[in-house]
Amino acid sequence: MVAWKNFDQLESYKALNETECVDLVQALTAERVKNYTVPMAAGMSYNYAAKQVDDKILELLAKLSEEAELVEKFKELYNGAVINTGEQRLVLHxxxxxxxxxxxxxxxxxxxxxxxxxxxxxxxxxxxxxxxxxxxxxxxxxxxxxxxxxxxxxxxxxxxxxxxxxxxxxxxxxxxxxxxxxxxxxxxxxxxxxxxxxxxxxxxxxxxxxxxxxxxxxxxxxxxxxxxxxxxxxxxxxxxxxxxxxxxxxxxxxxxxxxxxxxxxxxxxxxxxxxxxxxxxxxxxxxxxxxNGAAEEDKLATNSNIKENPALLDALIGVYERNMLGYDSTAVLPYSQALSRFPAHLQQLDMESNGKSVNRFGEPVDYPTGPVIFGEPGTNGQHSFYQLLHQGTDIIPLQFIGFKNSQIGTDVDIQGSTSQQKLCANVAAQIVAFACGKEDENKNKNFEGGRPSSIIIGDQLTPESLGALLAHFENKVMFQGFVWNVNSFDQEGVQLGKVLAKRVLAHETEGALAVYSDLLNI
Amino acid sequence: MVAWKNFDQLESYKALNETECVDLVQALTAERVKNYTVPMAAGMSYNYAAKQVDDKILELLAKLSEEAELVEKFKELYNGAVINTGEQRLVLHxxxxxxxxxxxxxxxxxxxxxxxxxxxxxxxxxxxxxxxxxxxxxxxxxxxxxxxxxxxxxxxxxxxxxxxxxxxxxxxxxxxxxxxxxxxxxxxxxxxxxxxxxxxxxxxxxxxxxxxxxxxxxxxxxxxxxxxxxxxxxxxxxxxxxxxxxxxxxxxxxxxxxxxxxxxxxxxxxxxxxxxxxxxxxxxxxxxxxxNGAAEEDKLATNSNIKENPALLDALIGVYERNMLGYDSTAVLPYSQALSRFPAHLQQLDMESNGKSVNRFGEPVDYPTGPVIFGEPGTNGQHSFYQLLHQGTDIIPLQFIGFKNSQIGTDVDIQGSTSQQKLCANVAAQIVAFACGKEDENKNKNFEGGRPSSIIIGDQLTPESLGALLAHFENKVMFQGFVWNVNSFDQEGVQLGKVLAKRVLAHETEGALAVYSDLLNI
Missing domain, CATH: 3.40.50.10490 (Glucose-6-phosphate isomerase like protein; domain 1)
Incomplete structure (x- = not known):
């Protein structure tokens, strides 16, 4: 039997809190980009070179994974344990x-x-x-x-x-x-x-x-x-x-x-x-x-070695960012117009699963859980909210997704490169710009850098790679829920609004709710 | 001449920091919903009853507005001063x-x-x-x-x-x-x-x-x-x-x-x-x-009384939430499918304008500036990320928008109410659910409440009300930029990525950037 403990009850929690995160401006070398990568299904890979972790922190994250029995908990889940304790249900997707x-x-x-x-x-x-x-x-x-x-x-x-x-x-x-x-x-x-x-x-x-x-x-x-x-x-x-x-x-x-x-x-x-x-x-x-793409990715999520389990590694780094580095939100940035609504799906997947304040036993937790998730496709986002990501007062971790090839294949060569090459060049450039920054005497043009990101790279967005992407994030969210000791599979937070809306429609309201109902002409 | 000072140099900054915010669970009365409302253009209104402010805090926010000369700064702007100091330009939209x-x-x-x-x-x-x-x-x-x-x-x-x-x-x-x-x-x-x-x-x-x-x-x-x-x-x-x-x-x-x-x-x-x-x-x-709708709303933004200036009031409450209450993001939640991409527009408007770490003179500021903005239309969001908004570990202020009437006018009556009534009932219910919560012995079903929101209510989304909405948020963002003493009209943070992307396309890269370029097959 696995033990369900709050994150802050673990040895690893303390150990991770005592680490100093990596200074990306210095650390992001060619070697690192080559080495900090994990294969995914459908020929994709998860590259975390631009995350603020090093081998020492990765070792502690591996220990966290062991101590929290993350892969064992997944095993319980897929073998049919009642993981959704709130609703007393198995979790079988x-x-x-x-x-x-x-x-x-x-x-x-x-x-x-x-x-x-x-x-x-x-x-x-x-x-x-x-x-x-x-x-x-x-x-x-x-x-x-x-x-x-x-x-x-x-x-x-x-x-x-x-x-x-x-x-x-x-x-x-x-x-x-x-x-x-x-x-x-x-x-x-x-x-x-x-x-x-x-x-x-x-x-x-x-x-x-x-x-x-x-x-x-x-x-x-x-x-x-x-x-x-x-x-x-x-x-x-x-x-x-x-x-x-x-x-x-x-x-x-x-x-x-x-x-x-x-x-x-x-x-x-x-x-x-x-x-x-x-x-x-x-x-x-x-x-x-x-x-099939999803199934192939699910198999990787059973590996206990974090360097062979991209969802687990992604989850652990995310927890480190949320709980040790204090980052409150994550941007999902697919460089693929076809993934225009993928961030909206992940927003539900992540925020509805892990936006919880109590643990699996209904006890309040003393640490932040699920972050805010938002995003739009690149390069569109570059001309929108990236200003804040580069130069705002808060640091927001970034999840890039990029493909070497377009889906439709129609393209034009302008100024010596295709649109697809421009698209890929932009995502490569952004990772380095966020991580390394650029000093400028004019502080308005100064880029501090140190802004972490990861990238999932694939050949093309196909049924297989889409399935793998979907499963990757489902499993990532699951592993994070295990670390935070929350139930990622219920959503009691949506109930109260439903109850009150019914009351409004039945005209059974008083006080503030009655006045709001009047103002909205119900 | 107006004086451009950092927010934390103002008397009001200190005074506001010493306030205690309102406990909405107790405070949200019928009276308050009736009184805490400001008329907007095109027959709309801005209701802030479910914000964590009271008359005392509003008074301090009024003082902040005076001390920071917010309306005078707007006057300078529309009279043609060089408000965009970074690029040495007038701001004339x-x-x-x-x-x-x-x-x-x-x-x-x-x-x-x-x-x-x-x-x-x-x-x-x-x-x-x-x-x-x-x-x-x-x-x-x-x-x-x-x-x-x-x-x-x-x-x-x-x-x-x-x-x-x-x-x-x-x-x-x-x-x-x-x-x-x-x-x-x-x-x-x-x-x-x-x-x-x-x-x-x-x-x-x-x-x-x-x-x-x-x-x-x-x-x-x-x-x-x-x-x-x-x-x-x-x-x-x-x-x-x-x-x-x-x-x-x-x-x-x-x-x-x-x-x-x-x-x-x-x-x-x-x-x-x-x-x-x-x-x-x-x-x-x-x-x-x-x-015309935008022009009518702009006129309201010239009023120095914060209770006659909805954009100014919205801006000030947002600053209070960001700097005094420490809330890092804001959700924009229009209960109107027609506004499906309005949050994406506001995301750019707000995050690109105020996602800055230096003031108008290029000096670093010591307080948070623009928040993360995200959102989707209700009721869709209710079945997605609202779980985190209701029961997550962070508090996220909410900006609701609702209209009494639909645009197309086709509707059905099910269980005694039309779809439009259900839509409006839901937004009314959500405001109260977020603000007041609901105690439950089962902590998994407990709603702490105290989650602030405002709502803009209109009769229908028409050209005039859309123009007014657009101008409201433009002016809100401008006023917040004035408080934070940042230049809301440049975007130097988008430049570095462009420069590096060009270098990738010209194959003039080395180190990490060269490896990322290889990985992406450029």
Whole structure:
């Protein structure tokens, strides 16, 4: 049995607090860039040369990993322990893409077999839609998949779709457009519906519980639109939900695909939640390749040597930055337009998992946990908030992502280089600019440097590398949650707002809430 | 003459540091919600009842405003002083929407007249495009405007376009689609070009200097595409640039519209930078209404009474939170899908303006300046990062924005309320949940509260209210820059990365930079 202890109860905590971090201005040598790198799946690598750690600190981080039994805790997780203590649930999202340990049985079934069964059902359905066996009432092919979901049913799948949309178009596996309706703001659903031919849309209703208010409201919105167009909603909708939800057996849907309570929304991109929309958009084979990339990366996360486990190493360095160096936020900066919404997905993944003040036993912790995560693609961010990153009063660690090749392959040569080369040159330049700075007598033009970053480098953003990226960050967040001794798999912090919103809608308010309701005309 | 002093040199700094902030759990009464509100332009209001200030702190903030001569500094600015000391420039973006003080002459012309002249030229051009006087070579009407620009030439105009797109469609003034190419990633331009009929596109090349590498690269990208389609690029492109730029007099463009050095990129949405694309998309009358909203809000920013000056009050409370309460970031949370990219615009506006470590005289400051800004629309954010905002270990001030009415007006009644009512109920509920919290014996379900927020409430997101919102935040950022004694109008922090990227592309690298360049295959 592993021991769950608060971070500040560990020997390593004290030892790490006594270290002095590395002065990057001096330390960032060519040797270091060559050596401080760890292979990832799908031919990628995680390079941490521009982090404020050295061999001594890395040794202490390795000790922390051992002392906190991080890899053992992961092993417990994938072997089916009740890691989500708050909700008394197993945590099984890795099982959607592979099996790292023993067979896991729950609800009377082998869960790996259950997830694979759902994938096969989705694949079969998607193939029938693509080959015209399943059509609209007029016998016309469906052209567009519209996901109706919020939070994890939206951010991850949307980010993954955008990441592969252009790749799929170039590689001849683009099957259907995908659109997303998430917000309860009626303008969200109305605008999406105005942009499509509803008669050729399959709507994917995604709600694990079958009770998410925003999603059910948007379902009604869509059903209204279908009815107005004289269409039978039950011939245009599928559901992704848990087997016990009210949506599961309804005749309102063409088909229902299942997830379960062991997969949190923010960890659900590789489950049926991402599977339905991505299989419809790109075909089941592409979704399978995406899962393979994730599975390959998951395997690396089982290595106990931190230099062979990029997610673990990334997690440990992040903890060092958060707790020893006092950095409060992290910027995620993919140099890839296709990853435009990947930071928004990571924002949920990280902040909803580790934005906690109590440990697994419900006791307050005395150290900072999850940081603020934000980001935009480079080079756009360079012309926006990088000013503060370079010269602001706070230091903000940076997570770069870059690919040697573009997805579409169309390019121009201007001033002796392609756009892709310019893109890559910029990310290389930024790492060094942040780390090393540049002295200037004019202090307004002075760059102090010492601003840490890491970079994940890949050949190209493909289904495999995207899967690996996704799994890397899921596992990183998990390991950090283990260090902080928090439950990364519940989200009690979202409940109070829901309760109060219901009260507002029922006009059962008083005091400040009543006045705010009046001001907003409810 | 006003005196430019560091914040910590002021009496008010000490006095504010000695205050104790308000305990919102106790303080947030109905009375307070009614009273702590300031009218804004376009019928909006700024409500700060859920901020940790009371009358005593507000009095000290009023004193700070006086002592730091904030309104006088604004007066100097709009009367044409050299407020951008780093670059020795006037700061005149307010003049694009009105004249708050004396006539300002620069470059031998009256600048208000110059900006109006550009607006009139754009209006004339847009009208001719809309009525078919200006067409493509086949005499077909242009259907799409594609903005090529990065940073302020992209984020602000894109956010404004998205904010009004659906409103314009419903109100019969939608003239042309707008698309945006910004990133030097070749997949950005390629994907946009794949999504349009280039023969019916007007491309708007936006670069003040005429030398922005990303933008010129994307221009070539577009010219390549036009050439491949057998089209004459000069019949499909217009330029927005400064009069002295290489683009200004080129026969490569159908027309050129001018901005100047007195308008920073991030402050340029109301100049020709936003004017061209927004006038093409929605018609010049709508752009004029947007300017009127901004002008009306600017006037409020001249009031020396902080309770009649919402931007000033918002700025002062933000400074109190940053410097006295130690909060490092701020979340911008519009409950409006149309404002989906407004947080990204504010991120640039705020972080690029005030992410500085030296004062106006180039001396290091000893206090934190601009915070990290991030955000997503509600209710989406509720199902994402709100967990950390409610229960994380750090307190993050929140800036809500809400409207009583939707833009499109299509809605459904589910469980006794419309989507719009649900949207508004959620924002009201969140404010109270964050401020007041809720005790629970199960500490995992406990909400400590005391998490401050403000809300801007409007009737509907229209051209006028959007203009007012934009100006509010521009003026807020300016006032905060005045308090911190930084130059909010330059961005020297973006230079080093540019220099190093050029060196990479010229293969003039050594050490770490050379290895990173190798790793990225440049």
């Amino acid at each position: 890795q099982l959607t893409r592979g099996q790292l340990g023993n067979a896991v049985n729950a609800d009377g079934v082998d869960k790996r077999a259950f997830y694979v069964e759902q994938q096969n059902k989705i694949a079969d359905f998607a193939n029938k839609v693509h080959n015209g066996e399943i059509t609209n009432e007029k016998g016309e092919k469906f052209t567009t998949a519209v996901q109706i979901g919020i939070g994890g049913s939206d951010l991850g799948p949307r980010a993954m779709y955008l990441a592969l949309e252009n790749w799929a178009k170039v590689n001849g596996c683009f099957k259907m457009d995908a659109k997303f309706i998430s917000n309860v703001d009626p303008d969200d659903a109305a605008a999406v519906l105005n942009s499509v031919d509803v008669s050729k849309c399959i709507f994917i209703l995604v709600s694990k519980s079958g009770t998410t208010l925003e999603t059910l409201t948007n379902e009604s919105f869509v059903k209204d639109a279908l009815a107005k167009a004289g269409l039978d909603a039950s011939k245009h909708m599928i559901a992704v939900t848990s087997e016990t939800s009210p949506l599961a057996k309804s005749s309102d849907y063409l088909a229902a695909f299942f997830m379960d309570d062991y997969i949190g929304g923010r960890y659900s991109s590789t489950s049926a939640v991402g599977g339905a929309v991505l299989s419809l958009a790109f075909g089941p084979e592409i979704f399978a390749r995406f899962l | 307010q003049l694009t929407r009105g004249q708050l003080g004396n006539a300002v002459n620069a470059d031998g012309v009256d600048k208000r007249a110059f900006y109006v002249e550009q607006q009139n030229k754009i209006a004339d051009f847009a009208n001719k495009v809309h009525n078919g006087e200006i067409t493509n070579e086949k005499g077909e009407k242009f259907t799409t405007a594609v903005q090529i620009g990065i940073g302020g030439s992209d984020l602000g105009p894109r956010a404004m376009y998205l904010a009004l797109e659906n409103w314009a469609k419903v109100n019969g003034c939608f003239k042309m689609d707008a698309k945006f190419i910004s990133n030097v990633d070749p997949d950005d331009a390629a994907a946009v070009l794949n999504s349009v009929d280039v023969s019916k596109c007007i491309f708007i090349l936006v670069s003040k200097s005429g030398t922005t590498l990303e933008t010129l690269t994307n221009e070539s990208f577009v010219k390549d595409a036009l050439a491949k389609a057998g089209l004459d690029a000069s019949k499909h492109m217009i330029a927005v640039t400064s009069e002295t730029s290489p683009l200004a007099k080129s026969s490569d463009y159908l027309a050129a519209f001018f901005m100047d050095d007195y308008i920073g990129g991030r402050y340029s949405s109301t100049s020709a930078v936003g004017g061209a694309v927004l006038s093409l998309a929605f018609g010049p009358e709508i752009f004029a209404r947007f300017l």
